[in-house]
Amino acid sequence: MSVVEQTDQTAGTAASEEFRPKILAFTCRWCTYTGADLAGLNRMKYPADIHLLRVPCSGRVNPQYVLEALQRGADGVLVCGCHPGDCHYATGNYYAKRRMMIFKRELEFIGLEPDRFQIKWISGAEAGKFRDTATAFCERIRELGPIGDDFKLEPSLGASVMGKGPKQAPAADAVAADAADAHEEGR
């Protein structure tokens, strides 16, 4: 209960009363996503602002996803994975750690409040740590308020940064065709 009460208090100022931040968490399916599931099993409570996006490994998270999420209107982004040394794929989180540490500095350099992007290691057993991290992060983003319009891109521009605009749809078909071919060959 205290979690909900606390967040209500922090959202006390008139300006942020109606502000419901959009918070995205890229979570590795083996550790943090499982830890979040465990928090659910234990009926722990945390704010509803956070949305988990399941990826196989924190090493899968391209720093560009983070940048684009912020540019497209996410108010805060978390990247979470297994503790160093515990990666299901042996080394994925080491890559994530190095990439994200450098990238965080770049984001700060271009004018983002550092707290809007955080990197956390939460294991599949650390339900309490997940709850605490999610709660603290949501509270912090509510304090910071909506992300500035300076940071946002026009939707059409945002879509083209990754080179993955709507016109990329045929590429998906090509992948499917390749996969189908491979399957046929496998037979």
Place this chain on the structure above:
Amino acid sequence: MSRIGVFVCHCGTNIAATVDCEAVRDYAATLPNVVHAEDNKYTCSDPGQAKIKEAIEKYDLDRIVVAACSPAMHELTWRNLLSQTKINPYMLEVANLREQCSWVHTDYDEATAKAKELVRMAVAKVDRNVPLFTQQIPVNKRALVVGGGIAGMQAALDIADAGYQVTIVEREATIGGKMPKLDKTFPTMDCSACICTPKMSETGNHPNITVKTLSEVEKVDGYVGNFQVTIREHAKYVDYDKCTGCGLCSTKCPNKRIPNEWNELMDTRPAIYKPFEQAVPSKPVIDPEHCTMLTRGKCGLCAKVCPTGAINYEDVDKVTTETYGAVVLATGYDLIKWQDIYPEYGGGAYPDVIDGLHFERLVNASGPTEGHILRPSDGKEPKSVVIIKCVGSRDPNKGRAYCSRACCMYGAKHAHQYLDKVKDGRCYVFYMDVRTPGRRYDEFYMQAKNDGALYLRGRVSKIYKEGDHLVVLGNDTIMGENVQVDADMVVVETAMVPSAKSRETAMLFGVQCDEDGWITEAHPKLRPVETASRGIYLAGAAQGPKDIPDTVAQAGAAASKVIGMFSHDTLDSEPQISHVDVSKCSGCGQCVPICPYGALSLQQVTLRENSVKVTRQVCEVNSALCQGCGACTVACRPGALDLLGFTDEEIMREVDALCQW
């Protein structure tokens, strides 16, 4: 245009109590390309699954979103369901409305709003999903068992009896683990060695089992069906092919004053030794730290007396790499080092404060006192013994928060054994609660009380020495008073903790441990003997404190999983793997060293580019080796690598769905 179906599950009231499922359903129906949305009380039930099948036919769906519990729970269920329909099993997304929405939020409106957002994200992603196909990977039908205790032996025997080759890797010089150290086992009081040593010899003599003692796993490569495991077999300095196990070397060894680990350091052993009489393999090893021939180059007596010339001081570690299809981790437990955390119990300064394994050796006929209970300090028979339970267990401040499960029973056993052997002795047991769930367990505890053990409910605050005895200060919370007991000996029943190197071993195999270091199972209820890594299974106390019956049962379960896997010649490969768009790949090779599985390589290929035939270098993914982590995709500078099932586009669609739709 895709044709998406959305199925919102109430999960009884688990989701419906906090989320307005009808509203989520109606909202889903308004999302782009959604042609059908419905809600259901229990989507995972047979009728629920039948409704999905029906809807797929009726509305000609080509992909679905199930908004229900965590994908960890039922993603496979939905995939299996889809494989019976015209839709590819990977044209599926799961919105986690239970574990990550209804169970963790209390406000009905907020939770409903979030549920809509989660469904929106899933719909956005599934819209870009493409069919994926598995490939067949061969299964190498040999199993590796790490740890040769009762769990490892049972698993190995069960797999070997089914006709498959098994290798046991054991760190000590003998298999058997902790069980042959015990005197008797509760609640039947049968002799532990009498039931364990036959299993050891059966394991050692089984034609399908190879035992590697003094060995450790050093490196693990590969994947399910094809693990390449490097094992280091430490030098034994004895050629086991020549040695007959006659034991002459041990009797002649001049250095016999080495503390004997087998008897918890209560007596001594020679530098060339077998851990105990019934050890398997029944052959000695040289302790390189204490052998004067190995440390100073003087002595060599064992080589002189050995009738078969089996002693080899030049022996070196043997490192071998072999391929196994499946692995059973049975790394066992240790007792917590109570001396470091309980200074009020003397912190190890009083020799007459001993732990449960010490007591087992004292009361064991093959132990240092030949089964006479004599206290370590002066060899006198203790007339008064205090047993303290939960030392390190159920104590989050000093030890571990969990209950170690077996201590209540072996505490009662120790009381029973003491009172049986010392007829005029008095035995006091300090306890927090008595937990005896199990067949004939509570009867056994009542028997110990009837034998005369005095159970006092409360913690012990201090132990100190007075003259030749110990004074135990405690509290009896039932009488509501402090108590003082004069004791000749104190037995602390300490917490079980994961064995010393189990975390390192788990890391080698890429499986997770919990905060206490126990190896985590894939699902606590539905997949208790599997790890999250395919092909790696768990047995015994590696997973958490267990008594012997539970350990043996779990080892059998792990073995049956391995045998089940080995009953197939091939397995389906993981289809969610990296994919190269060769037209974009520049052949720079940045991705190749990143892959922990060696799945990426550079190949010369001939392509048609702008109607011209070109031969150039591009990256190629080995679909059997790739495990689908995606680390390489981020390193790809031209953006040629993508991860099927989690493509850049799919992920960005989810981001967009949350932020912009």
